[in-house]
Amino acid sequence: MVKTRIAPAPTGALHIGSARTALFNYLFAKKNSGSFVLRIEDTDKERSKPEFERDIIENLEWLGLKWDEFYKQSKRREIYKKYLKQILDEGKAFWCDCAPEKGKPFFCQKHKKTMNNKQQTKNNCIIRFNMPKNKEIIFKDIIRNNVKFNTNDIGDFSIAKNLDSPLYNFAVVVDDYEMKITHIIRGEDGISNTPKQILLYDALSFEKPEFAHIPLILDTDKSKLSKRKNAVAIGDYKEQGYLREALINFLALLGWHPKDEKEIFSLEDLIKEFSLERVKKGGAIFNLQKLNDINRQYISKMRIKDLCELLKSQITINKQIGKNINFQNIVEIERGRMNKLSDFWELSDYYFKDKLEYEKELLIWGKMSKNDLKKSLENSYNILNGISEKDWNLENIKNILMDKTGKINNRGELLWPLRVSLSGKKFSASPFEISWALGKEMTLKRINEAIDKV
RNA sequence: GUCGCCAUCGUCUAGUCUGGCCUAGGACACUAGGUUUUCAUCCUAGAAACACGGGUUCGAAUCCCGUUGGCGAUACCA
Numbered sequence: 001m002v003k004t005r006i007a008p009a010p011t012g013a014l015h016i017g018s019a020r021t022a023l024f025n026y027l028f029a030k031k032n033s034g035s036f037v038l039r040i041e042d043t044d045k046e047r048s049k050p051e052f053e054r055d056i057i058e059n060l061e062w063l064g065l066k067w068d069e070f071y072k073q074s075k076r077r078e079i080y081k082k083y084l085k086q087i088l089d090e091g092k093a094f095w096c097d098c099a100p101e102k103g104k105p106f107f108c109q110k111h112k113k114t115m116n117n118k119q120q121t122k123n124n125c126i127i128r129f130n131m132p133k134n135k136e137i138i139f140k141d142i143i144r145n146n147v148k149f150n151t152n153d154i155g156d157f158s159i160a161k162n163l164d165s166p167l168y169n170f171a172v173v174v175d176d177y178e179m180k181i182t183h184i185i186r187g188e189d190g191i192s193n194t195p196k197q198i199l200l201y202d203a204l205s206f207e208k209p210e211f212a213h214i215p216l217i218l219d220t221d222k223s224k225l226s227k228r229k230n231a232v233a234i235g236d237y238k239e240q241g242y243l244r245e246a247l248i249n250f251l252a253l254l255g256w257h258p259k260d261e262k263e264i265f266s267l268e269d270l271i272k273e274f275s276l277e278r279v280k281k282g283g284a285i286f287n288l289q290k291l292n293d294i295n296r297q298y299i300s301k302m303r304i305k306d307l308c309e310l311l312k313s314q315i316t317i318n319k320q321i322g323k324n325i326n327f328q329n330i331v332e333i334e335r336g337r338m339n340k341l342s343d344f345w346e347l348s349d350y351y352f353k354d355k356l357e358y359e360k361e362l363l364i365w366g367k368m369s370k371n372d373l374k375k376s377l378e379n380s381y382n383i384l385n386g387i388s389e390k391d392w393n394l395e396n397i398k399n400i401l402m403d404k405t406g407k408i409n410n411r412g413e414l415l416w417p418l419r420v421s422l423s424g425k426k427f428s429a430s431p432f433e434i435s436w437a438l439g440k441e442m443t444l445k446r447i448n449e450a451i452d453k454v
Numbered sequence: 455g456u457c458g459c460c461a462u463c464g465u466c467u468a469g470u471c472u473g474g475c476c477u478a479g480g481a482c483a484c485u486a487g488g489u490u491u492u493c494a495u496c497c498u499a500g501a502a503a504c505a506c507g508g509g510u511u512c513g514a515a516u517c518c519c520g521u522u523g524g525c526g527a528u529a530c531c532a
Contacts, residue, residue: 009532044531103455103528126530144459145471153457153528161530168532192458192527215460222524250466253481257467261480280467283525287465290482300495337494347494365491405491415491427493 002034003182006060006067007172009041010053013233016286017187017217017225018056019063020251024214025185026065027252027274037179038067042074043171059234063244064267071179073171080166083174083204084127084159092203093159095125105155107131127160129199137195142183142212142276149195157196169196177206185212185276188283189224212276215255216283225286241314241341243302246295254284264297292339300336307331311344325351329437333429351437356424356446360453365416373417374454379404380418381447384435392440398432421450 006022008014029036038060042048060067087093100106108128135151159170166174172193176184184190191213201208217225225232231240237247249265257280258265258273265273299307308331334347350356363373383404387396401418405411419431422443428434435443 007532011532041532047531100529105456105528124530128530147458149458155528158530165530167530172532187526188459189526190532193532195458213459216526218525220465224526253466255466259468261468263481282460284467285465287482290466293482334494410491412491417491419491423492425493429493430491 001182002029002032003037003180004029004034004185005037005039005176005179005181006065007039007041007175007186008056009044009047010049010056011044011047012052013055013235014059015225016232016234016237016251019059019065019234019247020217020254021185021187021214022060022065023063023248023251023270024256024274024276024279025183027270028183028185028276030271031274034182035068036065037069037071037181039071039175039179040073041168041171042072043166043168045074045165048074055233055235059238062238063234063248069179071175073166073175076171076175077164077166079178080160080171080174081163084163084166084170087129087203088127090203091130093127093129094156096128096156097122097125100155105153107133108156125162126158127162128156129159129196129203131156131199137198139194139198139211141191141194142210143279144191144213144281147191147194149192151195151199154195159200169193169200173197173200173204173206176209177201177204181209183210183212185214188213188216212279214279215281217254218283218285220285222283222285230286230288239342241338241343242291242295243298243341246291246298249298250291250294253290254286255279264294296336296339299338299341302335304328304332304335307335311341314341314345326437326439333433333437337429350423350425350428351434353424355449358420358424360450362424362426363417363420363450363454365412366410368413368417370454372413374451376414376417377421377447377451377454380414380421380431381444381451384440384443384447387440389440392436394432394436397435398430401432417450418447421447 004025006018006025008018008022026036028034038057040053040056042053084093088095094108094111096108096111098106098108098110111128112130131151131154133152137149137151138146141147157169158167160166175181194211194213198208200206219225219229221229231237234247238244245266248267248270249263252265252270252274253263256274256278258278305328308328311331312327330348330351331344334344337347338344363377365376368376380401383401384397387400401415405414415431419428419434420426422431422434422438423429438446
């Protein structure tokens, strides 16, 4: 059975890149009716923090990438210890206290001679893998085909600080074997660890999984995506009001592409369509404009009730909603203008104000005189006042207003001042929509206030 | 430096394995026009790419070699 895993280190919040790797692992597992494992790689006692672990778990859950099994490396020390002892006993690893030169593969001359010494002799000793010299390591990568390394370029790499503190490469190999992981799908930056891990599989007589290295997500300067230029934490995007569906959809399209030209995919669709064969090799720059576009599409297609709930869940940090305001109507009107949920509060602030503040010049359309303007506003007032509360709906308001303006050469002379009187803004939704959402009373009040200004 | 990976519009990408249907397709962004009282939406159109050089072949974006460029790894981090 296919089994994949995502193995984040809790040394930072859930990163866009990890989320995308998690997604690909999840999709591949589910596509093949397999299972997906979440393993927290907290072997680094100093840098691992519980709050990051919480963030990773919460945001993976939020994205909807449900795992079937959960592990923490810090709870598995006895398992690593057993295997560490084993390869030490077999002479495939050794204790060493050398300080190797940087940037060069290191082969220990000194300690291999004393390899029969199975005990840690000094405190600052670590355990190194006894690397064979000049051996070709070739592995097949599902995405990249054959990748070749020579052990001379690697050296006696470290596998543990001591029996209780395994290092990354060792812990990963033991876990992937013990957890019966069949496919290791990870970022391209893991390629250079692969030969080390393959040697470890062989040294421990473990059966090897398949490897697939997916392209990296790049910053606008083409380096690995980092905190400096963009928000990289999934939590940040969630807070700004990106929808999980949009984020998933966008992430899937970074490095993967379906057979046809379809672009909008639910998680279920993705499971059906996904294949590692269609993952491309080159890195992909994170393009916020594309994310915005996809997010906008999801927002405009969402069920209005759900969208209102989501928006209201953010309201504590924003404003109070007056009881006379029809919140759902406002959402209906403004949803097409939002890229992300947080945009809503800027777009819609004028609905919630008791009194609008704006320059009276803004009310003027074209070359209207003061008198024209006053007449126009009074005209609007009378027209709208003639609509009963019962008939106060968007269609009616629009039809009646348009019917009246049809007789005027320049519609703007009626509609522009009306719109500004209702919104106080240069750009906003139409006067029909605003009137509808505001209700008759508030609409008439705002027109009156505009007339008073003139 | 060394080792490895990669290379199609500004960006995400289709096409590459299985050479001809590619005068290189789509999307985002951009520009122009249309719809609209404004903004947004929507519609139409446009500009925009096979990194370079050699081969192989009747024919190369596609196969091979080289060059250049980019990225990654070179930890007692993961």
